[in-house]
Amino acid sequence: MEGECKVLLDATVHTEARRETMRAKLSSKQTTALLVLTLCLATAAAAVLFFNRHAKSPGHDENQFDLRRTLRQISNERAAIHLDGQYNSTMKTSVEWKNAVDQSHSQGGLKLNNNQIVIPQNGLYFVYSQASFRVKCSSSSDTDDADSQPIVHVSHTVKRWSSSIGPVERTILHSIRSVCQTKASSNPDEEGSWFSSVYMGAVFNLRMGDRLGTVMEEKMLPSLEEESGNTFFGVFAL
Numbered sequence: 001m002e003g004e005c006k007v008l009l010d011a012t013v014h015t016e017a018r019r020e021t022m023r024a025k026l027s028s029k030q031t032t033a034l035l036v037l038t039l040c041l042a043t044a045a046a047a048v049l050f051f052n053r054h055a056k057s058p059g060h061d062e063n064q065f066d067l068r069r070t071l072r073q074i075s076n077e078r079a080a081i082h083l084d085g086q087y088n089s090t091m092k093t094s095v096e097w098k099n100a101v102d103q104s105h106s107q108g109g110l111k112l113n114n115n116q117i118v119i120p121q122n123g124l125y126f127v128y129s130q131a132s133f134r135v136k137c138s139s140s141s142d143t144d145d146a147d148s149q150p151i152v153h154v155s156h157t158v159k160r161w162s163s164s165i166g167p168v169e170r171t172i173l174h175s176i177r178s179v180c181q182t183k184a185s186s187n188p189d190e191e192g193s194w195f196s197s198v199y200m201g202a203v204f205n206l207r208m209g210d211r212l213g214t215v216m217e218e219k220m221l222p223s224l225e226e227e228s229g230n231t232f233f234g235v236f237a238l
Contacts, residue, residue: 078237079108081117085131085231087224091115094214095131095224095231102228110235116161116213117235119206124238127173128201129214131156132225137180137194151180156198157215158233164207172212173200197230203238 084104085095099112109120158173179196
């Protein structure tokens, strides 16, 4: 009886030892398989990165960055135009507006065409303009001078042409000022002269294709001040 129990105990111990050995082998196989899978994934990822890097043309990343930056600039670019005015003897009702000279500029679709500003799309716009004149005024010593006047009226007008309001032009800004005042000056060239600027500005709801132009008195055009910052015309989107 004692011998049989010993045999059964030895068999049980041997069976448990075999089970432990099998578990160890199984665990070792699982670990090995996991390591192999990890290595395969790492190799595949490296291959993809290598392929993508060599598939791109030289400068691809730089080109993509420049393109994104350009698109951001376009999307953030607010429409604006600023023009400088110059006297042109062939033009009888307005100064000649100039773009791309001195401080003038344009962006966002606003452009100068046939001496008028063309609106690129519907929206609210701030329209402004200034005309400056140098007028010769009369004094007690030059009352016989035919070119001198005791009082002069200077005016400045901005008009709108739009298909939405009909074929006629509409005045959207207008200002008139009376000038001339006798003054003493240490500069002989300025003796008897009076400088005057007429500035206007307001917000308007404009439509795509609208055209804006200026109108001035023909007799005042030769007296226009053409120095930088004296006579200008501009629009910017809000």
